[in-house]
Amino acid sequence: xxxxxxxxxxxxxxxxxxxxxxxxxxxxxxxxxxxxxxxxxxxxxxxxxxxxxxxxxxxxxxxxxxxxxxxxxxxxxxxxxxxxxxxxxxxxxxxxxxxxxxxxxxxxxxxxxxxxxxxxxxxxxxxxxxxxxxxxxxxxxxxxxxxxxxxxxxxxxxxxxxxxxxxxxxxxxxxxxxxxxxxxxxxxxxxxxxxxxxxxxxxxxxxxxxxxxxxxxxxxxxxxxxxxxxxxxxxxxxxxxxxxxxxxxxxxxxxxxxxxxxxxxxxxxxxxxxxxxxxxxxxxxxxxxxxxxxxxxxxxxxxxxxxxxxxxxxxxxxxxxxxxxxxxxxxxxx
Amino acid sequence: xxxxxxxxxxxxxxxxxxxxxxxxxxxxxxxxxxxxxxxxxxxxxxxxxxxxxxxxxxxxxxxxxxxxxxxxxxxxxxxxxxxxxxxxxxxxxxxxxxxxxxxxxxxxxxxxxxxxxxxxxxxxxxxxxxxxxxxxxxxxxxxxxxxxxxxxxxxxxxxxxxxxxxxxxxxxxxxxxxxxxxxxxxxxxxxxxxxxxxxxxxxxxxxxxxxxxxxxxxxxxxxxxxxxxxxxxxxxxxxxxxxxxxxxxxxxxxxxxxxxxxxxxxxxxxxxxxxxxxxxxxxxxxxxxxxxxxxxxxxxxxxxxxxxxxxxxxxxxxxxxxxxxxxxxxxxxxxxxxxxxxxxxxxxxxxxxxxxxxxxxxxxxxxxxxxxxxxxxxxxxxxxxxxxxxxxxxxxxxxxxxxxxxxxxxxxxxxxxxxxxxxxxxxxxxx
Numbered sequence: 033x034x035x036x037x038x039x040x041x042x043x044x045x046x047x048x049x050x051x052x053x054x055x056x057x058x059x060x061x062x063x064x065x066x067x068x069x070x071x072x073x074x075x076x077x078x079x080x081x082x083x084x085x086x087x088x089x090x091x092x093x094x095x096x097x098x099x100x101x102x103x104x105x106x107x108x109x110x111x112x113x114x115x116x117x118x119x120x121x122x123x124x125x126x127x128x129x130x131x132x133x134x135x136x137x138x139x140x141x142x143x144x145x146x147x148x149x150x151x152x153x154x155x156x157x158x159x160x161x162x163x164x165x166x167x168x169x170x171x172x173x174x175x176x177x178x179x180x181x182x183x184x185x186x187x188x189x190x191x192x193x194x195x196x197x198x199x200x201x202x203x204x205x206x207x208x209x210x211x212x213x214x215x216x217x218x219x220x221x222x223x224x225x226x227x228x229x230x231x232x233x234x235x236x237x238x239x240x241x242x243x244x245x246x247x248x249x250x251x252x253x254x255x256x257x258x259x260x261x262x263x264x265x266x267x268x269x270x271x272x273x274x275x276x277x278x279x280x281x282x283x284x285x286x287x288x289x290x291x292x293x294x295x296x297x298x299x300x301x302x303x304x305x306x307x308x309x310x311x312x313x314x315x316x317x318x319x320x321x322x323x324x325x326x327x328x329x330x331x332x333x334x335x336x337x338x339x340x341x342x343x344x345x346x347x348x349x350x351x352x353x354x355x356x357x358x359x360x361x362x363x364x365x366x
Numbered sequence: 367x368x369x370x371x372x373x374x375x376x377x378x379x380x381x382x383x384x385x386x387x388x389x390x391x392x393x394x395x396x397x398x399x400x401x402x403x404x405x406x407x408x409x410x411x412x413x414x415x416x417x418x419x420x421x422x423x424x425x426x427x428x429x430x431x432x433x434x435x436x437x438x439x440x441x442x443x444x445x446x447x448x449x450x451x452x453x454x455x456x457x458x459x460x461x462x463x464x465x466x467x468x469x470x471x472x473x474x475x476x477x478x479x480x481x482x483x484x485x486x487x488x489x490x491x492x493x494x495x496x497x498x499x500x501x502x503x504x505x506x507x508x509x510x511x512x513x514x515x516x517x518x519x520x521x522x523x524x525x526x527x528x529x530x531x532x533x534x535x536x537x538x539x540x541x542x543x544x545x546x547x548x549x550x551x552x553x554x555x556x557x558x559x560x561x562x563x564x565x566x567x568x569x570x571x572x573x574x575x576x577x578x579x580x581x582x583x584x585x586x587x588x589x590x591x592x593x594x595x596x597x598x599x600x601x602x603x604x605x606x607x608x609x610x611x612x613x614x615x616x617x618x619x620x621x622x623x624x625x626x627x628x629x630x631x632x633x634x635x636x637x638x639x640x641x642x643x644x645x646x647x648x649x650x651x652x653x654x655x656x657x658x659x660x661x662x663x664x665x666x667x668x669x670x671x672x673x674x675x676x677x678x679x680x681x682x683x684x685x686x687x688x689x690x691x692x693x694x695x696x697x698x699x700x701x702x703x704x705x706x707x708x709x710x711x712x713x714x715x716x717x718x719x720x721x722x723x724x725x726x727x728x729x730x731x732x733x734x735x736x737x738x739x740x741x742x743x744x745x746x747x748x749x750x751x752x753x754x755x756x757x758x759x760x761x762x763x764x765x766x767x768x769x770x771x772x773x774x775x776x777x778x779x780x781x782x783x784x785x786x787x788x789x790x791x792x793x794x795x796x797x
Contacts, residue, residue: 173627174627185609291574338577339570
């Protein structure tokens with residue numbers, strides 16, 4: 033095989049892996065939008081908050097330490113030296129569920145039957161508020177997140193592919209980050225679990241009923257409020273998974289909240305209401321931007337196509353299929 | 367009766383407020399443009415803490431500068447250029463100096479501050495050609511500029527290649543902003559001079575995703591990679607370099623890509639990564655002992671005091687020290703402690719931080735000595751290379767402080783500043 037072809041395959045492979053990382057963020061958006069019609073602008077901050085909380089629990093950080101020390105003149109920073117990963121993840125999940133409950137009580141409950149734009153604006157407010165609370169609770173330092181997921185280039189893949197190039201060619205194997213392989217496996221497990229949950233459990237069916245028609249669901253006795261708490265909690269859990277993956281890659285810091293911007297073109301492409309759409313959209317965006325950066329980036333003096341090419345793809349797609357690949361078709365009867 | 371009482375009360379309030387304003391004017395105002403929130407906060411916080419702790423120490427230990435207390439109101443920019451300009455407008459009255467902590471903001475403030483007669487000090491960042499004091503009267507960027515930095519990095523590479531880098535490939539991974547683009551011109555000139563091939567790889571803000579950039583590097587296999595990064599871009603780049611097994615000792619960052627924040631997330635993978643620096647890390651200096659005694663031990667530390675001695679905290683100390691020294695020099699020149707913005711600028715232009723003076727200020731061996739003159743606002747142009755030891759989690763200085771390629775840099779500074787002078791119709795000064 034020629035080195036060029038192998039490099040092309042490597043680019044596609046890495047694009048797919050990056051796409052999975054985007055899909056992890058997009059999934060949270062889709063779940064909430066499907067169930068409540070809310071475009072949750074705070075999903076990126078959810079991921080950040082979950083990752084901050086996880087590191088906080090892992091390292092025994094005292095929440096709101098700065099505030100407490102400032103107010104009472106104390107000097108508390110840590111409860112304990114460390115906590116096992118499993119326990120820290122479990123506690124973070126509990127925190128995210130509590131957060132979902134608080135959001136329902138303080139925000140959503142008061143905005144039932146409001147226009148979607150009002151709910152959207154509320155989530156913008158929520159994003160900023162949550163970012164501030166995260167800062168107060170855990171501080172703004174860059175935090176190292178290690179839950180035991182390996183990272184770095186896959187040596188196995190490198191060795192397995194090094195022989196594929198024509199003899200004598202200057203090639204040293206294909207590169208894929210092990211962290212991204214893990215992210216793919218976790219995303220697959222997540223999607224399958226979500227599908228099984230919504231298909232085969234009573235709560236899952238209730239969730240689908242609410243997603244299909246709020247009024248009809250209410251009329252058969254499904255509690256809209258508990259479904260909303262459930263959906264926000266699930267999307268908080270997904271945000272935690274996304275936060276772990278992204279946080280392992282870059283350290284946990286406040287720029288993590290901007291990963292939400294990576295999910296927007298994915299949603300436009302895949303549709304706001306489709307879980308498979310979020311996955312396929314993510315993969316397409318991932319591959320598209322990597323190919324664009326590597327193969328046409330050189331023709332642009334300013335370069336750095338990787339960040340904005342996804343939006344070009346999304347815009348072009350919007351022109352031809354506004355509802356996205358798998359989104360519900362928009363039909364308005366007069 | 368009530369109206370009379372109200373009037374008396376109002377008059378008393380006005381007198382009290384004007385008394386306060388009078389007092390405030392007598393103090394020396396050093397407004398701080400900070401970013402303690404947002405994507406770049408992890409770097410902005412330790413740097414701002416360094417500034418604040420130094421000012422507090424001077425106020426506590428010396429009673430201020432020449433008896434005048436330092437006021438240091440903070441304005442949050444979030445590293446956003448527009449917000450930075452608003453912060454400047456809000457705080458420019460009676461201000462001694464602005465340290466924008468962003469090249470983008472610096473570029474915007476240069477014409478404004480020049481018109482307003484306010485000093486701008488961009489320590490080792492901002493517009494490089496502002497080093498030419500003949501054109502940029504109100505702007506200082508000592509002790510070293512980005513163009514010096516680029517040529518010092520190339521000099522280090524030259525040294526490691528026995529003085530010959532012809533045919534070698536050097537990649538520049540840079541923040542796609544005014545800051546990141548600064549070294550390009552110098553590197554292009556140096557590539558012609560030394561015969562190396564330059565690869566330019568921009569990374570958009572914030573730099574969370576750089577996979578394609580590092581795939582390109584993996585394919586092109588440059589001999590060295592230079593980085594002009596900031597914030598999360600640094601952490602992701604260092605981690606990505608480690609992931610593709612790029613030799614870390616051939617990866618050199620500018621001084622804004624060489625803090626503990628940048629290397630810690632990559633763990634052992636960051637071992638051997640290098641960066642330039644113009645100040646030392648650590649706490650073994652008199653200034654740290656004084657800050658501990660007069661600020662931290664009294665529970666007055668900025669933040670939780672956890673950044674004490676880190677690279678960016680120490681840089682904040684250094685920046686604040688230079689700003690305070692300018693006021694001291696101005697007071698001496700003009701024979702008054704109550705200096706104005708214009709007097710302060712005169713002080714800046716006559717700073718002479720010799721080894722002896724640095725020792726007096728508690729900064730012995732902390733940074734190389736430098737002097738500012740009417741012609742030279744860029745200082746000594748000295749920087750050293752430090753290397754990260756992931757095992758001990760410490761930066762170690764591995765070279766002496768060295769000069770860049772002054773032939774190339776000075777020529778570029780002269781060209782760029784002349785162009786600016788022509789555009790802005792500025793007559794050159796300094797005789």
